[in-house]
Amino acid sequence: xxxxxxxxxxxxxxxxxxxxxxxxxxxxxxxxxxxxxxxxxxxxxxxxxxxxxxxxxxxxxxxxxxxxxxxxxxxxxxxxxxxxxxxxxxxxxxxxxxxxxxxxxxxxxxxxxxxxxxxxxxxxxxxxxxxxxxxxxxxxxxxxxxxxxxxxxxxxxxxxxxxxxxxxxxxxxxxxxxxxxxxxxxxxxxxxxxxxxxxxxxxxxxxxxxxxxxxxxxxxxxxxxxxxxxxxxxxxxxxxx
Numbered sequence: 001x002x003x004x005x006x007x008x009x010x011x012x013x014x015x016x017x018x019x020x021x022x023x024x025x026x027x028x029x030x031x032x033x034x035x036x037x038x039x040x041x042x043x044x045x046x047x048x049x050x051x052x053x054x055x056x057x058x059x060x061x062x063x064x065x066x067x068x069x070x071x072x073x074x075x076x077x078x079x080x081x082x083x084x085x086x087x088x089x090x091x092x093x094x095x096x097x098x099x100x101x102x103x104x105x106x107x108x109x110x111x112x113x114x115x116x117x118x119x120x121x122x123x124x125x126x127x128x129x130x131x132x133x134x135x136x137x138x139x140x141x142x143x144x145x146x147x148x149x150x151x152x153x154x155x156x157x158x159x160x161x162x163x164x165x166x167x168x169x170x171x172x173x174x175x176x177x178x179x180x181x182x183x184x185x186x187x188x189x190x191x192x193x194x195x196x197x198x199x200x201x202x203x204x205x206x207x208x209x210x211x212x213x214x215x216x217x218x219x220x221x222x223x224x225x226x227x228x229x230x231x232x233x234x235x236x237x238x239x240x241x
Contacts, residue, residue: 005084013115016078027203029087030058032078033107039074041066057093061194077111079133084159085149095143103139154192165204166227171197
């Protein structure tokens with residue numbers, strides 16, 4: 001598998017977090033190994049059911065619903081994560097987990113590990129889970145191609161955003177660093193990842209702000225850490241319809 005940078009935002013075993021039903025995009029990539037139960041995902045008004053013993057890889061920017069409801073909730077091992085280069089696809093990528101295959105054995109080991117870890121989020125634990133997810137993505141690459149973005153310029157821009165979102169980062173500065181005219185750069189970025197560089201920068205900042213808030217930071221403290229002037233600005237962005 002090609003070299004990738006990987007970061008995990010959330011993971012677990014059991015019911016996956018649903019996505020919003022109001023058209024909100026999935027801001028992170030999601031990989032889920034379906035263990036059982038009933039759930040669906042909806043894309044362009046077409047509802048599809050999850051199938052047990054299959055892995056579903058949702059790209060960042062997936063504009064649809066992922067839900068589980070009723071008495072028999074879907075059970076899954078799931079990861080919400082990002083990679084550089086990002087995974088790009090118009091539809092979720094589905095992989096079959098065949099009995100006795102290396103993918104099946106690896107999936108079983110990861111399920112046991114994640115269940116044992118539970119909701120803990122220490123740095124050491126995250127590094128262990130990151131290694132597991134990296135091996136899983138490597139195995140999926142052998143089973144069938146994982147659609148990583150091939151545009152090296154946009155990959156470099158995304159890597160730079162991920163490393164510098166807390167600084168005074170603007171689309172103009174980013175385009176200049178990539179040696180492109182602003183409007184061309186915006187169009188090329190949007191064509192590659194299905195959102196503008198401004199939206200991508202904002203998404204990174206808000207996701208990290210949520211992480212800091214969950215750890216006990218105030219809005220003012222979180223705003224300073226992710227590159228916003230004050231807590232009021234951050235609050236307005238996070239709660240804007």
